[in-house]
Amino acid sequence: MAARYYGADSENGDHVDDPSEDALFMLIGDLNDSDNTFVTVQPDEDDPAWFASVAVLDEGGYEIVRRDTTSREHDVTIGTNRDRIAGDLTRWLAARAS
Secondary structure: OOOOOEEEEEOOOOEEEOOOHHHHHHHHHOOOOOOOOEEEEEEOOOOOOEEEEEEEOOOOOEEEEEEEOOOOEEEEEEEOOHHHHHHHHHHHHHHHOO
16 A cells, blocks of 8 residues: 655654655755764554665765565665765655555
């Protein structure tokens, strides 16, 4: 079942409903290696079937995880370009919400 609504949550407590590509870009840009190390995006429902996360790596860059139990997808990549990460996530999220 596709999610109609999803939210993005940062470790520091920031929350954005149905984040746009720009909102994801800003949330990723706010990440740091001390007290705001990750952001997750998932449906606003109990026991969500999918999620995505972006986490700061100690050596620089970001680890991007995309998991969808419905399609048995589990993808882990490394990236440094926030714009590209936000764009890729936006496209991936659009496929989940359709």
